[in-house]
Amino acid sequence: MSWLWPVDASAYADHVDLLLGGFTVLIVALSAPVFILMAVFAVKYRRGRVADRRHPVDNSVGLETSWALIPFILLLGFYVWATWLFVDLHRTPADALEIDVVAKQWMWKFQHPGGQREINTLHVPVGTPVTLRMASQDVIHSLFIPALRIKQDVVPGRYTTLSFTADRPGTWHLACAEFCGVDHSVMGGSFVTMTPDDYAAWLRTADTDATLAEAGAALFRSHGCSGCHGPSATVHAPPLEGLYGRPVPLEGGEVVTADAQYIRDSILLPRSQIAAGYPPIMPTFANQLGEEDVLRLVAYIQSLADARPEDRP
CATH class of the missing domain: 2.60.40.420 (Cupredoxins -  blue copper proteins)
Structure with missing residues (x-):
C-alpha cells in the first residue's frame, strides 16, 4: 500500500509514522466536534426555522475544565514523545x-x-x-x-x-x-x-586505491604537515597521536574536545582556536584543500587516537 502510505526502511521510521498518525487522530478528535456542531447549529437555527433561541445560563465547571485540561495533557504527551524521538535521532552510537x-x-x-x-x-x-x-x-x-x-x-x-x-x-x-x-x-x-x-x-x-585514513596520511605528507607535527620535527607543534577525542586546553583558558570539527577548524582556520603553550604559526590550508581532502585528514588523525608519538614511522 505504498500509494497510501510511504514505505519505511527502519524502526525509527515506524516510530515517526506512529507519532504522526496518533497526532493526526488527536487533532481530528479535538476539531471534529467543533465543525460538526457548527453544521448542526447552522441547520437547526437557520433563518425562518422555528427554534428555541433563548440563551439560558448553564455553567458546567467540570465540562469547561476538562475541555481545556485533557487536550493540554494529551498535547504535552505528544511533545514529550516527539522530543524523545528527536534526542534519539541525534544520539551517535559508539560503534557506528x-x-x-x-x-x-x-x-x-x-x-x-x-x-x-x-x-x-x-x-x-x-x-x-x-x-x-x-x-x-x-x-x-x-x-x-x-x-x-x-x-x-x-x-x-x-x-x-x-x-x-x-x-x-x-x-x-x-x-x-x-x-x-x-x-x-x-x-x-x-x-x-x-x-x-x-x-x-x-x-x-568497489574501486579504491587506499582507505580513507591512508589517503589522509598521504595528504599529510604531501602538504608538509609531518614537518611540524612529526615525531622528529624541530618545530614546537602539538603532537597528533592520541589527540582525537581528547580535551585540548586553549590559549584563552577554554577547554575543547578534539573532535572532527576542531580538527577541521585547525586546518582551515588555525587562528580560531590556538592550543595553549604553542605559538600561532600554523598556516591556513583553506585555499589548498577541499572538504573531501579535509575529511581524509580527519580520518587519518582519528586513526591515531590510540597511538603514541613513538609509534609513527
Whole structure:
C-alpha cells in the first residue's frame, strides 16, 4: 500500500509514522466536534426555522475544565514523545559505521572508511548503526532520506551528523530538501540498503586505491604537515597521536574536545582556536584543500587516537 502510505526502511521510521498518525487522530478528535456542531447549529437555527433561541445560563465547571485540561495533557504527551524521538535521532552510537558526505552543487559525494567513493548513491548494511559526517562545499544543503523519515541540514563551515540503522534491504530515494540553486530539483540519488554479506561483497568490488585514513596520511605528507607535527620535527607543534577525542586546553583558558570539527577548524582556520603553550604559526590550508581532502585528514588523525608519538614511522 505504498500509494497510501510511504514505505519505511527502519524502526525509527515506524516510530515517526506512529507519532504522526496518533497526532493526526488527536487533532481530528479535538476539531471534529467543533465543525460538526457548527453544521448542526447552522441547520437547526437557520433563518425562518422555528427554534428555541433563548440563551439560558448553564455553567458546567467540570465540562469547561476538562475541555481545556485533557487536550493540554494529551498535547504535552505528544511533545514529550516527539522530543524523545528527536534526542534519539541525534544520539551517535559508539560503534557506528562512519561514512563521510560532501554536498556540492548539485551532487552528493560519499566516502566509506575503506576508501570506496560514490556519487549520488549510498550503500549501507542493514542492522548496522551508521553515522554520516557531512560537510558542504558551497551552500546549505539538506540530506533527506524519506524511507528513514530523517533529514539533516548540511552547512558550510561546520560538520553535521546523521545517525540511523536501516532494517530492510532495498533501494530507496534520497534528495536535497533545501533549495540550493537552479538545479536543486535534480540533486538526488539512491539509498541502497544491503545485507551485511552483500555489503561486504560490494566493498570488495568497489574501486579504491587506499582507505580513507591512508589517503589522509598521504595528504599529510604531501602538504608538509609531518614537518611540524612529526615525531622528529624541530618545530614546537602539538603532537597528533592520541589527540582525537581528547580535551585540548586553549590559549584563552577554554577547554575543547578534539573532535572532527576542531580538527577541521585547525586546518582551515588555525587562528580560531590556538592550543595553549604553542605559538600561532600554523598556516591556513583553506585555499589548498577541499572538504573531501579535509575529511581524509580527519580520518587519518582519528586513526591515531590510540597511538603514541613513538609509534609513527
